[in-house]
Amino acid sequence: MPLQRLSHLQALEAESIEILREVAASFERPVMMYSIGKDSSVLLHLARKAFYPGRIPFPLLHVNTTFKFREMIAFRDRTAAEYGFELISHTNPEGLRDGINPFDHGSSRYTDIMKTQALRQALDAGRYDAAIGGARRDEEKSRAKERIFSHRNASHAWDPKTQRPELWRVFNTRLNPGESMRVFPISNWTELDVWTYIHAERIPIVPLYFAKPRPVVERSGTLIMVDDERLPLLPGETPRMETVRFRTLGCYPLTGAIRSEAADLPSIIMEMQASRTSEREGRLIDSDSAGSMEKKKQEGYF
Amino acid sequence: MTLPMATPDTDLDLWLAQQTDKSLLRFLTCGSVDDGKSTLIGRLLYDSQLVLDDQLASLRQESRNRSVGEEGIDFSLLVDGLSAEREQGITIDVAYRFFSTDKRKFIVADTPGHEQYTRNMATGASNADLALVLIDARKGVLTQTRRHSFILSLVGVRHVVLVVNKIDLVDYDPAVFERIVAEYRAFAAPLGFTTLEAIPVSALRGDNILAPSARTPWFGGMPLVPYLETIAVGEDRVASDFRFSVQWVNRPDLDFRGFSGTVLSGEIAVGDGVVVAASRQPAVIARIVTLDGDLERAIAGQAVTLVLDREIDVSRGDVLARPGKVPEFSNQMQARLVWMHEEPAYPGRSYLLKLGAQTVPATITDLKFRTNVNTLENTAATKLDLNEVGTVTIATDRPIAFDPYAENPLSGGFILIDRLSNATVGAGTISYGLRRAQNLSYQNFDVDRSVRARMKGQEAQIIWFTGLSGSGKSTIAQPARKAAHRRGAALLYPRWRQCAARAQQGSGLYRSGAGGKHPPRGRSGAADGRRRAHRHRLVHLPVRERAAPGARDRRRGAVHRGLCRYPDGRGRTARPQGALQTRPGRRDQELHRHRQPLRGPAKPRTRAPWRRTRPRRTGRHPARLARQHLAFKVKAVGRMKKALLAALPDRWGFSTHGTAPIARCCAPWWKTRSARGS
Numbered sequence: 001m002p003l004q005r006l007s008h009l010q011a012l013e014a015e016s017i018e019i020l021r022e023v024a025a026s027f028e029r030p031v032m033m034y035s036i037g038k039d040s041s042v043l044l045h046l047a048r049k050a051f052y053p054g055r056i057p058f059p060l061l062h063v064n065t066t067f068k069f070r071e072m073i074a075f076r077d078r079t080a081a082e083y084g085f086e087l088i089s090h091t092n093p094e095g096l097r098d099g100i101n102p103f104d105h106g107s108s109r110y111t112d113i114m115k116t117q118a119l120r121q122a123l124d125a126g127r128y129d130a131a132i133g134g135a136r137r138d139e140e141k142s143r144a145k146e147r148i149f150s151h152r153n154a155s156h157a158w159d160p161k162t163q164r165p166e167l168w169r170v171f172n173t174r175l176n177p178g179e180s181m182r183v184f185p186i187s188n189w190t191e192l193d194v195w196t197y198i199h200a201e202r203i204p205i206v207p208l209y210f211a212k213p214r215p216v217v218e219r220s221g222t223l224i225m226v227d228d229e230r231l232p233l234l235p236g237e238t239p240r241m242e243t244v245r246f247r248t249l250g251c252y253p254l255t256g257a258i259r260s261e262a263a264d265l266p267s268i269i270m271e272m273q274a275s276r277t278s279e280r281e282g283r284l285i286d287s288d289s290a291g292s293m294e295k296k297k298q299e300g301y302f
Numbered sequence: 303m304t305l306p307m308a309t310p311d312t313d314l315d316l317w318l319a320q321q322t323d324k325s326l327l328r329f330l331t332c333g334s335v336d337d338g339k340s341t342l343i344g345r346l347l348y349d350s351q352l353v354l355d356d357q358l359a360s361l362r363q364e365s366r367n368r369s370v371g372e373e374g375i376d377f378s379l380l381v382d383g384l385s386a387e388r389e390q391g392i393t394i395d396v397a398y399r400f401f402s403t404d405k406r407k408f409i410v411a412d413t414p415g416h417e418q419y420t421r422n423m424a425t426g427a428s429n430a431d432l433a434l435v436l437i438d439a440r441k442g443v444l445t446q447t448r449r450h451s452f453i454l455s456l457v458g459v460r461h462v463v464l465v466v467n468k469i470d471l472v473d474y475d476p477a478v479f480e481r482i483v484a485e486y487r488a489f490a491a492p493l494g495f496t497t498l499e500a501i502p503v504s505a506l507r508g509d510n511i512l513a514p515s516a517r518t519p520w521f522g523g524m525p526l527v528p529y530l531e532t533i534a535v536g537e538d539r540v541a542s543d544f545r546f547s548v549q550w551v552n553r554p555d556l557d558f559r560g561f562s563g564t565v566l567s568g569e570i571a572v573g574d575g576v577v578v579a580a581s582r583q584p585a586v587i588a589r590i591v592t593l594d595g596d597l598e599r600a601i602a603g604q605a606v607t608l609v610l611d612r613e614i615d616v617s618r619g620d621v622l623a624r625p626g627k628v629p630e631f632s633n634q635m636q637a638r639l640v641w642m643h644e645e646p647a648y649p650g651r652s653y654l655l656k657l658g659a660q661t662v663p664a665t666i667t668d669l670k671f672r673t674n675v676n677t678l679e680n681t682a683a684t685k686l687d688l689n690e691v692g693t694v695t696i697a698t699d700r701p702i703a704f705d706p707y708a709e710n711p712l713s714g715g716f717i718l719i720d721r722l723s724n725a726t727v728g729a730g731t732i733s734y735g736l737r738r739a740q741n742l743s744y745q746n747f748d749v750d751r752s753v754r755a756r757m758k759g760q761e762a763q764i765i766w767f768t769g770l771s772g773s774g775k776s777t778i779a780q781p782a783r784k785a786a787h788r789r790g791a792a793l794l795y796p797r798w799r800q801c802a803a804r805a806q807q808g809s810g811l812y813r814s815g816a817g818g819k820h821p822p823r824g825r826s827g828a829a830d831g832r833r834r835a836h837r838h839r840l841v842h843l844p845v846r847e848r849a850a851p852g853a854r855d856r857r858r859g860a861v862h863r864g865l866c867r868y869p870d871g872r873g874r875t876a877r878p879q880g881a882l883q884t885r886p887g888r889r890d891q892e893l894h895r896h897r898q899p900l901r902g903p904a905k906p907r908t909r910a911p912w913r914r915t916r917p918r919r920t921g922r923h924p925a926r927l928a929r930q931h932l933a934f935k936v937k938a939v940g941r942m943k944k945a946l947l948a949a950l951p952d953r954w955g956f957s958t959h960g961t962a963p964i965a966r967c968c969a970p971w972w973k974t975r976s977a978r979g980s
Contacts, residue, residue, distance in 0.1 A: 004540060006603045008326035008407045017605035018564045021549040025618055025659070050562070050605070052593040054554035137398040144397040147425075164726040165421045165642050167428035167457070168715045170656050174724040188409055190400045196321050266318065 009197055013046065016185040018169060019148060020050040020132070023183050024057045026173035027130040030183075031123070034060040034087070036072040037249045038205050039134030041079075042186060042194055045203045047132075048083065059086035061122055061131070065114040066091060067102065067251035069227050075206045088126070092118035102253045103232050111254075120156050123180065130173075130181045138190045148187045154178035195272065199265040208246045209268065211260045215239035222256035247272075324402065327530060330411035330426040331465075332454070333436030334446035338467045342436065342505035343399055343412050346527070349512055350401040396426040405531045413450075420689040421642035424453050424729060428715065431535040432461040434526075435486075439472045439502070443485050449675040449689075451486075455493035456638055456691060456731060458711045461535050462490070464500040465526065469518065470507050476520040492678060497533070501526050539602035544568030545629060545705070545713050546576075546622040547658040552607050560591055560607040561616055563659070566712040568624075570608070571599040578614065579621040579629050579703035585610040619660040621703040621713065629713060632735035633701040634667070639686065639694050643720070643727035647686040647694075653727065655698055657716035663699040664718070670694060686728075695736060707731035 006014065023030050032047060034040050047056045062076060080087040092100075095113045102110040123131055137144045147163050149171045164172050175181060186194070198205060215226045217237050224231070226239040231253060233239070244257035245268070262268045331339040399410040411426030427433065433454050437447055454462065464486055472478045483500040490498060501510055502518055503526060509515035510525045523529075545566040552560040570576070570587060577584045589609040590597040600606045608622070616622075621629055641647050647666060655664035670693045672683035686692045707714030711731075718728040 004601070005325070006601070007323045011326055011603055014564060014603050014605040018549065021562055021605070022659070025550045049593040051550075051552065052607070053558055053560075053591065054552045138400045141397070144399065163422075165425045165717075165729060166726075167425055167717055167729045168712060169429075170658070170715065170717050172656065172717060172719055172724070172726045174654070174719055176724055188398065188400075192321070192402075196318060199318060266315075269318065 009193060009200065012186075012189055012193060013049070013197070015169070015188065016043075016046045017050040019171070019183065019185040020047055022171055022173065023130050023132055023185075024051070026171075027181070029126065029128045030058040030130040030132065031061045031088070031126060031128040032056070032058055032132040033119075033134065034062045034076070035134065035249075036062065036068070036076045036206060037134070038194055038198060038209060039136065039186065041203050041205050042189075042197055043132065043134045044079070044083070044085075045201060046185060056083075056085050058132075059088050059126075061126070061128075062087065062089045063115060063118045063122060064089050064091045065110075065118070065251050066096065067114075067230075067253055069206075069208055069225070069249065069252045069255075071208050072206050072249060075204075079204070088122070090118060090122035090125070092121060101230070102251065107254055114251075123156065128180065129175055130183055132183045132185060134186055135184045136189050136191070136194070137184075137187045146184065146187070148184055149173060150182045150184065151175075152180045152182055156180065158182075192269070192272065195265065195269045199269065206249060208249055211243050211245040211263045213241045213243050214257070216242050216244055216257055223258070225252055225255075225257055227252040320404075324405065324407050326407045326409065327432065327533075327535065328409045328411070328430045329432040329434060329530065330396075330413050330423075330430040330459075331434045331436060332413045332423055332427070332450040333434075333465075333467075334438070334441070334444040334450075337436040337438045337441075337447075338505045339434075339436050340397075340412055342434070342465065342467065342503070343397075343410055345505045345508060345511060346408075346410070347399060347401055349508065349527075350403065396422050403527065403531055408530065420449065420453065421640070423450060424457060424640055424642070427454055427457045427459055428729070430459055432463065432530070432533065433459045434463050434465050436465045436467050437482055437486070439466050439468045439478055439482065442482050443489060445676055447486075448489060451490055451493060452673075452675045452678065452691065453640065455495065456640060457715070457729075458707060458731065460496040461533060462495045462498050463526070463529065464498065466500060466502045467505055469502040469509060470504040474502075474509075474517045476518075479521070499523065499529060501529065539567045540569050542567040542602075542710060543627045543629075543705075544570050544576075544622075544624045545710060546570065546608065547713070548616055548618055548620045548622065549659045551617060558609070559613070560589075560609045561620075561622070562605070562607045564605045565600050565602050566658075567602045567710055569599060569601040572596075575625050576608075576610070576622045577625045577628060578616055579623055579631050580701070581615060582628070583614040584625060585612050585614050587611075619658070619702075621658070623703075629703045629705045629710075630735040631701050631703050633698045634695065634736040635698075635704065636670075636693065636695050636733045636736055637716070637730040638673075638733060639666075639692050639718075639728050639730040641686040641688060641690050641692070641728050643725060644688050645720075645727070646688070647692075647718075647728060648684070649694070652721065654719040654721055655696065655702075655716050656719060657702055657704055658713060660702045661719075662702055663721075665697050666694050667697045668695040693733070694730070696730070704732050704735070706734050708733075 032043065034044065044056075044060070051057060060080075064073075076087070092114055095118065100110055100113045105113075135143050135146075137146070142160070145160060145163075146158070147166045149164070149166065150158060151164055152158060166172075173181065189197075197203070216223045217226060217231075217233065217239050218224075219234075223242070223244055225244070226233075242257075242259060243261060245260045245262060246255060246257050249255060260268075260271060262271045331342060333339055396414070397412040399412060401408050401410070411430060413423040413426040414420075435447060435451060435454075437443060451462070464483060466479050466482055469475075469479065479500070479502045486500070487498065501523060502521055503510040504515075505511070509517055510521065512525060512527050514521070514525055524532075545568060546561075546563055547566055548561045548563045550562040552558070552562045570590070572587050572590060574587050575584060576587060587608055588611040590600050591607040591609060597606065610616070623629055639647065647669070649666050649669045652663060652665045655662055669683055669686065671680040672686060672690055672692045673680050675691060680693070683690075683692060686694075703713070704716075705713045714732045716730050716732065717726050718730065719725070720727045
């Protein structure tokens, strides 16, 4: 029987592809944020679909905090080699010089310097007028309010009170000099959509999402993976092997693992359906205050 | 009570297949302030077990000092995400929420109730299939309820559920419910919603949300969630006419040229014929390309890349349709406009109009009336303020392809963008195109332009000379024609009525202006359509400085009437066009008035009329008039020459060494070769 209507995943996919094409067609220098996580993998897959058989017409930008999981970096390089896209990796040189790390300087200062500032540096350096990100509206409350084409002023700040109305699928892509746009093609996806899409499309993701015995230490209820020797061990702390996986990936000292046996996609999806905590719980930077994400976004965090 | 959520069972693949195959319903909640929109959504999320333990814990903490239901939670906190919203306890911007049941996935837009955020409400409504209009049972139908309902009808939401909330606070009184429903139905009747269902609920207590409430035995209808699960809203977009909006020309190498975009409506298969809406050039679909392999057929909503069987001119913004079922293609249209900016909309202002992938400069030519959103009455207006709705006519700088919004929302809705600030200032829905000669259609002849061009060994070009009458169009056209003729190119210089016919002959040089010859643009549908058949180059001459001071002044009927004709069409409405068609004498008089010096309204006489006064310097003295006109013309012709040289094709020879013939005729005023922009 011929296809008569699109399923919700097909509809979401088509919507995202349309958005990606709109970015490529309307901006001078777009760039895609590539965080190596599952959302980035989906975004990359969508971009390949959007411009096939052509190449992805914009570079991918990875803000490297130097504290990413090693497996993530390996995956990133492997993916870049396989698909042949242009990859730009940026690390805040001042942060690198001062040896900024989450242990001595605290997570919020570290995030500000190595992520927010680094991102702004990279965007300014490349004179990018549009940055495509993999944020979803179901992740967090202030994200639920953000437009798909989210306007940023010259200092990369988001003003929630003057967001442009966004009607139908007509996106206002016009900018004044110095301003930029953040674009979120998978705004309307949920975590479950992302996982079922990865499953349906067989999209490769970082193996850290699958359960495996890994060396971890437990700190105030969070399991931190000992990815390299830079993690200072507290007195009496010894890494022990546990079968864990990650629901979300970032910098290893700031990302909590969960105990899990789910080693393939169906069991991850099943486990997710049964779970009773939200995805970003594993992220230590959101829990400071209720409006913390909104504040970070106003400062230019993705 | 919880929603019957699907749980992964033994047959995981089946469950996953179910997950991916669910249908999607986008709806929004709207209504006045404090009607409990956010609370209702919070309730839906909570009941569908989407509020997770860590969120719940932080919610309980934040819900202290707030009005809470049996669960000890202020549900609105789940959705109000911005700090300002939490502080003020209101919703400012649209929040998108997601939940799903066994049967459907839902994307909910929670929209603000406050009047000043109506534009955000329109944002939420534009993508929704259905709307929940909330009403506080204690307050009944309010202004904001009416405003929102009107905007819903404006952006084409066709299904409405009237949710009479806080029914617990009126002791579940059926009379209150009936009264509100009757009042709303009476108001909404002219808005033409396809379905309108009313449900009494209490979002805080959960009555009639998932299951019929025991406290409202008098209510015989379906509870909210089962109703949302079952209502059929998807208009059959696949069954309507095929429209494909080209977003991106995909050209990775010389062998592949595909047109990427989204099928807005209808369906298309390999081998089907299509035409470009703008040029009416036909082609056949050769391939439908996706990363997952070529498709045989694509339906509404799919984002694909189409490859055509022949090389035709298609670029971003073009719309593909089936032959005989093409969208309207016009540069004038009537539309309903919601204004979304603090700076009001005035007729005559120029904006950028974006519709699909087409962006064109556009002018609001006429504000027909403003619609009072409370009473739905139409009243005359001179401007549209923030959040007001009006019916306008719009003229775009070049024709665009569109459908009436009622027929196809995706090709009938547009936004207006401020040209300076780039803010989105308004959103409109096209009612219909304004076009003369709708019944004329283009005939494809076998002996076409290219054949004739080959025969004559030349290529057809149209040059349009445009500008105010007397600005020197003929002065330029005459020597240009001579020059071309000397090179063996046939240059025709007919009146506008002959344009279309002569263009078929081969080459053409056309002049059009006001003095006795109608400018093809915006006047005649016939000339309009035919002209499109050729590549045309515009020599566009903004002659405006003489009218500008008066135009800014805009004193009614005094200074600038009929004088200022900006390139974007402003000022044109000041002339009585109907009369011009039939009374050429009057027309010429009107059109040439700009040659006379500008004068303000007559000053009241201060002296006694019998006393001899000094003769007033009116500027009407023939010598002075002639001097002024001459200076004016020289300036204008100089600019036109520059523009013309830039526009003419190289092979005509003008650009490299051919300035002399044109220059010679006006030589006394020009430095012959310096104007070449070198």
